[in-house]
Amino acid sequence: AQSVTQLDSQVPVFEEAPVELRCNYSSSVSVYLFWYVQYPNQGLQLLLKYLSGSTLVESINGFEAEFNKSQTSFHLRKPSVHISDTAEYFCAVSERFGNEKLTFGTGTRLTIIP
Amino acid sequence: ETGVTQSPTHLIKTRGQQVTLRCSSQSGHNTVSWYQQALGQGPQFIFQYYREEENGRGNFPPRFSGLQFPNYSSELNVNALELDDSALYLCASSPQVVSGGEQYFGPGTRLTVT
16 A cells, blocks of 8 residues: 655745655555646646656656655655746655556645745 | 546535536546545545446445446446535546556546535
8 A cells, every 4th residue: 555645735935936845655565656736726737757767857847856765755846936836736656567546645735925 | 639527517415315426538548537535635546447347446435336438438426425425526537557657637526415
């Protein structure tokens, strides 16, 4: 079984400031790692994912996340946030050799302060 | 290309009643997963359907059941509704059943049980 912990339920950040959203996971088997974003009144959208290879993965809108196996973490970072980044961010895992079942964390609400 | 759609958008039911939620998967996708997102929580996996067969189930009682049709659309049925069933129900489709792929989420159906 897997579990995902997002310790920060809410993160307020000033516009153009850097941000880090923390994610830790626990699993007895190898997993894939994901960050999904949920904008207000919209469905979840994939932001980025780690399957294998380079431990640093990037999204098209400036976010990046680094897989750290020893710390079982997959923190999400952005060097400079914008108002449009206001959303709820969910970290998730799925078993490497299972079906596509995603196990999500409880989410972090990112609020950008102008 | 039409994305994942869900109906209805909102629904209010009374405890003990039955409800059916519907999902149309994205064109070309043969796998549908259902998730329950309670207020302030991350989505929890209910079950997945692949080519009309159940392909994995989360920790939900048998009164949660589903169907997938030949066109890969899907239904989620919940019998004997309880107050704790109040949540946002998300449907996600994908073009494969292998772990690691992107799942495409619909906007959800908000169910309120009174």
